[in-house]
Amino acid sequence: MFAFTEDEIVRYSRHILLPEVGGVGQQKLKEARVLIVGAGGLGSPAAFYLAAAGIGTIGIVDDDVVDLSNLQRQILHRTQDVGTPKVESARRALEDLNPGVKVVPYRFRLDAGNVMDLIREYDVIVDGVDNFATRYLLNDACVMAGKPLVDAGILRWDGLVMTIRPGEGPCYRCVFPEPPPPGAIPSCQEAGIIGAIAGIMGTIQALETVKLILGVGETLTGRLLVVDALEGRFRQVTARRDPGCPVCGENPTITQLVEYDLACDIRGNGAGDRTAAAGGAAN
């Protein structure tokens, strides 16, 4: 027997009906610990679906506060949450949805000094960050720690998503060996984003996370899903592990965590952002 209450059996009944989930799978979800980095555009839908799915523990990292302009896509947060820390507003939203989920807020910026300790506590990491510095840092840390990382990026009408399973497929650096220099791609500057692309990509991240935990199906490992929302087109391209990859290759040259100084928030186009550091906030 599983340790489910009657309410839980009803709440998760549509899961339990699925042969790929069942009581055993639902129990796995309940025992799982998922860390979501960024409570923004991607983190919002990912967190909602993971909480609804009954993931036992959801950690959320974000140092930012809710801004009115976030609400167009960051659906964890409400109008009345403007000015409050995103991790607090996220916790409220997720606990309202499913009080059976334990939400652990981390109100700080992910950096080279704290990332290893943090990811060690979790089974799957979801990348919902807005900048390349944190993205590469998280990739390198997850490769070193052997933690699966579900990565997605969004910009304007485009989205990319892949699932990194260290040792089993390519990492982010295998696919994109180096981050672009500041300003080459408007990752920090305001380039605009259509709200619903965040919903699509974040939801795919939740799906990938659930599959990883259940051990079912095929994850987006070794392939990259490229979404062009303007054209209404999903395509996938292959991604191979690079034997010369500096972090997961045969002779890794990155053996300690490095943080790129991609302080485009400061230098790039004088964008005048309120947050000085390159990481932390979520898209």
Added chain:
Amino acid sequence: MAVRVRIPVLMRNLTGGESQVTAEGRTVAEVFSDLDRRFPGVKERVYDEEGKLRRFINVYVNEKDIREMQGEETPLADGDEVAIVPAIAGGGPKDRSSASIDR
């Protein structure tokens, strides 16, 4: 050799908003040259100062990474699809900044 080229959103300002264009060339490099003639600026986007493909832009022929084939010298056949896919990190969390770049 006519191929279809998928243009990412970030480069569509060069193609007049077109998401897909046709181009001529026997190799990926020739296709980029053809594109650059018709849409000046394409080469600057995909090549660095040393003339090498930028490390944060991937090029796929029929969904396969050209780095797994012959790079820019990867031969093309009529009707092939070339896709340009840049790395993207995210979109505008710091919303109040008005700067917008459209290189």
